[in-house]
Amino acid sequence: MSYRFSVSVAFVCAAVLSAGCEKERIAVTTYHYDNLRTGWDRHEEHLKPHNVQSAKFKMLHSVVLDDQVDTQPLIMPHIKITAGSGAGEHEVVYVATEGNTVYAIDAKSGTILLSPNFGPPVATPLGCSNNGPNVGIDGTPVIDHESKTMYVIVYTIEAGNPVYRLHALDLANLADKLPPVLVSASHQLSDHTTFNFDARYQRQRPALLIANGNVYAGFGSFCDFAANHSRGWLLGWKTGTLTPLPANQLDDTQATSPNSFFLSSIWMSGYGVASDSSGNLFFITGNSDYSGTTYDGVTNIQESVVKLSGDLSTVLSLFTPSDQASLEAADNDYGSGGALLLPDLSGTTPHLTAAAGKDGRMFILNRDSLGGYTPGGPDKFVGKVDIGACWCGPSYFSHDGPRIVSSGGTNVNLWKVQTTPSFSITNEGSSPALSSGQDGGFFTAVSSDGDDDIIIWAVSRPTNNSPADVSLYAFDGKPSGSTLTQLFSGVAGTWPNTGGNSNIVPVVANGKVFVATNKQLSIFGLQ
Amino acid sequence: MKKSSAFTLAHAILFFAAAGFFTPALSCFARTPQAAAPQSKETQRAVYGTIRSIDASTLTIETRDKKMVKVNTKAAIESRRAGVLIVGRTVLVHGSYDAKGMLQASAIQRAKASPTLWPEDK
Numbered sequence A: 001m002s003y004r005f006s007v008s009v010a011f012v013c014a015a016v017l018s019a020g021c022e023k024e025r026i027a028v029t030t031y032h033y034d035n036l037r038t039g040w041d042r043h044e045e046h047l048k049p050h051n052v053q054s055a056k057f058k059m060l061h062s063v064v065l066d067d068q069v070d071t072q073p074l075i076m077p078h079i080k081i082t083a084g085s086g087a088g089e090h091e092v093v094y095v096a097t098e099g100n101t102v103y104a105i106d107a108k109s110g111t112i113l114l115s116p117n118f119g120p121p122v123a124t125p126l127g128c129s130n131n132g133p134n135v136g137i138d139g140t141p142v143i144d145h146e147s148k149t150m151y152v153i154v155y156t157i158e159a160g161n162p163v164y165r166l167h168a169l170d171l172a173n174l175a176d177k178l179p180p181v182l183v184s185a186s187h188q189l190s191d192h193t194t195f196n197f198d199a200r201y202q203r204q205r206p207a208l209l210i211a212n213g214n215v216y217a218g219f220g221s222f223c224d225f226a227a228n229h230s231r232g233w234l235l236g237w238k239t240g241t242l243t244p245l246p247a248n249q250l251d252d253t254q255a256t257s258p259n260s261f262f263l264s265s266i267w268m269s270g271y272g273v274a275s276d277s278s279g280n281l282f283f284i285t286g287n288s289d290y291s292g293t294t295y296d297g298v299t300n301i302q303e304s305v306v307k308l309s310g311d312l313s314t315v316l317s318l319f320t321p322s323d324q325a326s327l328e329a330a331d332n333d334y335g336s337g338g339a340l341l342l343p344d345l346s347g348t349t350p351h352l353t354a355a356a357g358k359d360g361r362m363f364i365l366n367r368d369s370l371g372g373y374t375p376g377g378p379d380k381f382v383g384k385v386d387i388g389a390c391w392c393g394p395s396y397f398s399h400d401g402p403r404i405v406s407s408g409g410t411n412v413n414l415w416k417v418q419t420t421p422s423f424s425i426t427n428e429g430s431s432p433a434l435s436s437g438q439d440g441g442f443f444t445a446v447s448s449d450g451d452d453d454i455i456i457w458a459v460s461r462p463t464n465n466s467p468a469d470v471s472l473y474a475f476d477g478k479p480s481g482s483t484l485t486q487l488f489s490g491v492a493g494t495w496p497n498t499g500g501n502s503n504i505v506p507v508v509a510n511g512k513v514f515v516a517t518n519k520q521l522s523i524f525g526l527q
Numbered sequence B: 001m002k003k004s005s006a007f008t009l010a011h012a013i014l015f016f017a018a019a020g021f022f023t024p025a026l027s028c029f030a031r032t033p034q035a036a037a038p039q040s041k042e043t044q045r046a047v048y049g050t051i052r053s054i055d056a057s058t059l060t061i062e063t064r065d066k067k068m069v070k071v072n073t074k075a076a077i078e079s080r081r082a083g084v085l086i087v088g089r090t091v092l093v094h095g096s097y098d099a100k101g102m103l104q105a106s107a108i109q110r111a112k113a114s115p116t117l118w119p120e121d122k
Helices: A324-329 B009-018 B074-078
Strands: A057-068 A074-081 A088-096 A102-106 A112-114 A142-144 A149-158 A161-170 A186-188 A194-196 A209-211 A214-219 A233-238 A281-284 A305-308 A315-320 A339-341 A352-356 A361-366 A383-386 A395-398 A402-406 A413-418 A424-430 A443-449 A452-459 A469-476 A486-494 A507-509 A512-516 A518-526 B045-055 B058-063 B068-072 B090-097 B103-110
Touching: A057 A102, A057 A486, A074 A142, A074 A507, A088 A518, A142 A209, A281 A339, A352 A402, A383 A424, A395 A443, A443 A507, A469 A512, A486 A512, A486 A518, B045 B068, B058 B090, B074 B090, B074 B103
Parallel strands: B068 B103
Antiparallel strands: A057 A518, A074 A088, A088 A102, A102 A112, A142 A149, A149 A161, A186 A194, A209 A214, A214 A233, A281 A305, A305 A315, A339 A352, A352 A361, A361 A383, A395 A402, A402 A413, A413 A424, A443 A452, A452 A469, A469 A486, A507 A512, A512 A518, B045 B058, B045 B090, B058 B068, B090 B103
């Protein structure tokens, strides 16, 4: 099996001893650790089931932030901070808030090193409260490890109007390396008129991606409001210059629809657009016109897993469930979840993706040919299992073969994947139900020390308005019988905006677990 | 709103709702305290509930305290501030009560299914 962890997990040797590098410290530069979106840190030397289960594992620091956090923290070891009172070398956790503040925080002490703000956020866009009271930085930024640059998209008010700006920030001082660019785009519709990107109606929610020397960002809507204006976009810019790519992806290019309702959003509950080793892009789209009549797989690609060329010019393949019309009518977005790309496997279908949505079906698809659309069915997929309603996204690890971690409904489920002699997917274990509310599902990450000490981490959603707690959970990745044994649970913060899902991804790195919630970063570890 | 020529699930739901298949017994219908004492048009409300029936541009929602409230969706739909409306779906309605106690919606969005997550109505 060959792995390619692309840009996201880099290793830094603190010292080179005769025995080699000691205590490698990982960087987490992108959502879910890598462009495949595995969510797997397989180099965790400190956190093991026996000590996470003990009283030694607890919240070490709670850092007060200025607003709700919908982004995943990113981690960089050995960053030389050059500004502020904390100048010097640190292991830094970067957190971006809906208040448009980017924090650089010392990962060991919880001390805030830098906290520049990039302008006023947009208050309750379009009156939609399916987000916090502010929308600022909503999508997880991405770091180019080599150039020590963070790319982040800020939603702010300029001259009285909401705009998006893409920034390229120096990790050392969080200052702009280049003038931030205004996000704009246009695309030709099927009647040859031009449709322009309008920041008033678009929500930049999926995590950003670096691949092919480009940074990519997807866009959807606010609450499905202004569905006559809002459409799913995937845009790209050259890293280093922030020059927009010549092409862009507009998911619905139809000029009219029965209800003037377009969308086909890219939102995925914040999960990142994924990229394979060839630089192809993968994402899932949401609902479009509720008449259920506008899908054609060309001019409108709603409710679909999409494989797109890295230059954004060509839809290479897609998979659309045959019941897409009923998904549309019921607002049952397939695109509420994210698409995990499994590392290359042996067998006749080495390139797989796993993708689930609101109705809880997780389809396993062949990335080389996703399966298309088969009116009336049967759908062409490699496998399918029910995981529970999924405003969520899968994780992955390998232990004696590939494993998918699903998090639909209120349970973590572990799925064993076999590809030889033929494909099979079987449930190896389930966690006890998390105390998790809001819409179905939640997010996970996995840590291990190679093949050993596998721990599945999860963060619940609030179950009530007060105190609206969210909790960090840890489960043993090796099932006991059919049960994933709970190792730990503890309150990690609050999420008072109960009308908008918490999509909190726990981040494990170098012996710590980072959980960003409402106005708080919690750092867990061994005391 | 333009009408589609296709008969979809959404239309079926709307049809059955209009035909009264999902309509609760009218004897259960009760006005909310707000409806009983109409507010000025300037008083903006935020009301959570479950859609129990749909009749043309009027929804009947059941609030957390089991009261039935009629909602005029016309302005919300015309201003494109309404998601897909389906019987059984939980919603948050922004708007104001008119003199007859009908909630004139300015926006309708999907709400979480569990009332324990609903903030207090305003």
